[in-house]
Amino acid sequence: IAGITQAPTSQILAAGRRMTLRCTQDMRHNAMYWYRQDLGLGLRLIHYSNTAGTTGKGEVPDGYSVSRANTDDFPLTLASAVPSQTSVYFCASSDSSGGGYNEQFFGPGTRLTVL
Amino acid sequence: GQNIDQPTEMTATEGAIVQINCTYQTSGFNGLFWYQQHAGEAPTFLSYNVLDGLEEKGRFSSFLSRSKGYSYLLLKELQMKDSASYLCAVRDSNYQLIWGAGTKLIIKP
Numbered sequence: 001i002a003g004i005t006q007a008p009t010s011q012i013l014a015a016g017r018r019m020t021l022r023c024t025q026d027m028r029h030n031a032m033y034w035y036r037q038d039l040g041l042g043l044r045l046i047h048y049s050n051t052a053g054t055t056g057k058g059e060v061p062d063g064y065s066v067s068r069a070n071t072d073d074f075p076l077t078l079a080s081a082v083p084s085q086t087s088v089y090f091c092a093s094s095d096s097s098g099g100g101y102n103e104q105f106f107g108p109g110t111r112l113t114v115l
Numbered sequence: 116g117q118n119i120d121q122p123t124e125m126t127a128t129e130g131a132i133v134q135i136n137c138t139y140q141t142s143g144f145n146g147l148f149w150y151q152q153h154a155g156e157a158p159t160f161l162s163y164n165v166l167d168g169l170e171e172k173g174r175f176s177s178f179l180s181r182s183k184g185y186s187y188l189l190l191k192e193l194q195m196k197d198s199a200s201y202l203c204a205v206r207d208s209n210y211q212l213i214w215g216a217g218t219k220l221i222i223k224p
Binding site for chain 2: 009040041042043048058090096101102103104105107108109112
């Protein structure tokens with residue numbers, strides 16, 4: 001693995017179903033993020049984690065949950081999917097432990113359609 | 116509230132220069148980022164400004180004026196592969212990124 005991977009690449013889901021989007025990074029970054037990207041809108045932060053064992057709510061957390069059991073993995077769960085959760089989901093990570101820009105690196109995204 | 120404004124779409128000619136503007140109003144400021152995003156792909160980091168002035172990186176330059184809440188991304192010697200969306204993002208007082216909706220840049224031969 002090099003960088004950040006996400007799975008699945010795309011998914012069509014019936015409303016009311018539970019779904020977990022997976023995200024794994026191998027850069028040993030301490031911080032990880034989940035965004036959704038919708039046409040005409042900027043990336044919106046769903047949840048974030050500054051370090052393993054901690055998580056926080058972003059701008060649009062309702063209907064989503066996350067966990068950060070270790071440094072590498074940051075799954076996003078939709079407990080009961082609704083059509084408004086149709087979007088492209090990006091996972092990102094950054095190294096905020098030292099100096100530098102602390103820019104975020106993005107995974108390839110998951111395209112989710114809820115019917 | 117927090118707000119990042121960028122033009123929705125711009126068109127330019129191959130070989131020319133284009134300037135993409137970004138204005139922001141955020142709760143705190145801890146740096147401004149520009150990302151490039153090709154259609155169907157993930158955003159990739161282009162530049163970072165935290166102090167006023169111009170940062171140059173090859174064909175791309177980024178400018179920041181904190182007093183005006185303003186930045187621009189300058190792309191020189193445009194190539195067809197520069198056709199993409201360009202995203203402006205500001206890191207706020209909570210060290211979270213606030214994103215603009217992006218500017219779709221169309222390059223014509």
